[in-house]
Amino acid sequence: MxxxxxxxxxxxxxxxxxxxxxxxxxxxxxxxxxxxxxxxxxxxxxxxxxxxxxxxxxxxxxxxxxxxxxxxxxxxxxxxxxxxxxxxxxxxxxxxxxxxxxxxxxxxxxxxxxxxxxxxxxxxxxxxxxxxxxxxxxxxxxxxxxKYGVAVKAVPQPKGHDHGAHGHDSQKMIMPDEDDEFSGIELEGDGPGEMMENHHDNHDHGTHEH
CATH class of the missing domain: 1.20.120 (Four Helix Bundle (Hemerythrin (Met), subunit A))
Structure with missing residues (x-):
């Protein structure tokens, strides 16, 4: 039964x-x-x-x-x-x-x-x-x-994956080859906003010719 x-x-x-x-x-x-x-x-x-x-x-x-x-x-x-x-x-x-x-x-x-x-x-x-x-x-x-889990079976928690924060240590991106000045730069950050900030930090407006 x-x-x-x-x-x-x-x-x-x-x-x-x-x-x-x-x-x-x-x-x-x-x-x-x-x-x-x-x-x-x-x-x-x-x-x-x-x-x-x-x-x-x-x-x-x-x-x-x-x-x-x-x-x-x-x-x-x-x-x-x-x-x-x-x-x-x-x-x-x-x-x-x-x-x-x-x-x-x-x-x-x-x-x-x-x-x-x-x-x-x-x-x-x-x-x-x-x-x-x-x-x-x-x-x-x-x-x-x-709080105490009375009458509840314990379930092992998976490691290395957090749906709440998605806490990956770093994200690396290789920029396109069209612009040799930025080719091969590795950007570290938690998302597009921080990667763009790092991009601007590496960009020299004084030497760039328009």
Whole structure:
């Protein structure tokens, strides 16, 4: 089964766990829920609030799957004591987001779309807290991956080729033979601008006859 998945989706096949893939769903859906809920409240549009409800339900399911996958990922990924501290905070944030999303989902389901003004404001406040916690949790997840390389296979870096700077030591150019005065001059520089500057440095305007 693993070989079949690797053949069809090689990127997923190389993943140590599916937590990084699942985490995008609750992040997107719960943020969309908060935005829809806020717009529905401000514009008094029930259609937006209905859409927000479904975003919340789907985001809660995504958060549940992500937390479960996260526990499996944490138990299988080797890490240092420093990373363990970050991972623990990341886990607490994830569980908190899941708990708040469940509370909001149950509240909306039991009220059947009928909300008092205080209830709407309270829901928005809880949702805002949830989004803030979600942001901090996602940030710690990115820190573990992009700074410490948790659950990421190391790739050797090629030497001698830098796409950012193209840092070649020198560029040598032999000038055309038509002008014997400059024939055979080697120009060193990082680009055409510096080569032209060197060209002018070697040119003697005082002895040149027009």
């Amino acid at each position: 693993t070989e079949l998945i690797s053949g069809i989706l090689p990127g997923i096949g190389e993943m140590m766990n599916i937590h990084p893939m699942l985490v995008h769903f609750p992040i997107a859906l719960l943020n969309a829920f908060f935005l829809m809920e806020l717009l529905g409240y401000l514009l008094k549009k029930s259609e937006l609030r209905i859409a927000a409800t479904w975003m919340l339900y789907l985001g809660t399911l995504g958060a549940l799957a992500t937390v479960v996958a996260g526990f499996r990922a944490a138990s299988g990924a080797p890490h240092s004591h420093e990373i363990h501290q970050i991972m623990s905070s990341h886990t607490y944030y994830g569980i908190s987001v899941l708990a708040l999303s469940i509370v909001l989902s149950v509240w909306r389901f039991t009220n059947k779309g009928v909300y008092s003004k205080k209830g709407q404001i309270g829901s928005l406040c809880v949702a805002l807290i949830m989004i803030i916690i979600l942001t901090f949790g996602a940030d710690l997840g990115g820190l573990m991956v992009y």
